[in-house]
Amino acid sequence: MKNIGILNLLTLIFITLKVLHVITWSWFLVLLPTIISFGLGIITLVVILIIALIVGTKE
Template sequence: MGILEILTIVFIVLKLIGTIDWSWWLVLLPTIVSLSIYIIWFVFASSIIGRTNKKISKGFNDDFFKRF
């Protein structure tokens, strides 16, 4: 569990007991930030894996047909 998830739990507890009077989107902002970071990382990693896979596949096919 990371710092953003802990902050979210703390903010939710503080909101429910009435200590803070923030709107719910501010209370859940650490989760939104965390989710955004995960999505950006997933898209970045997927694009790198996709490019690498295409290069490997192209190289394999080119080498295979040149041998025969």
């Protein structure tokens, strides 16, 4: 738990609150921080691949 990100921490808090019936949100909203984190990772990967392709074609 040393390198847990803020979005993962929010997900754990939201899951705990959902299971304890403190919040009545849908599971989509509870898991939204994880979905956002995954989406940002995919976007970062795509940008890196595009940059690598551009740099690779110039050589």
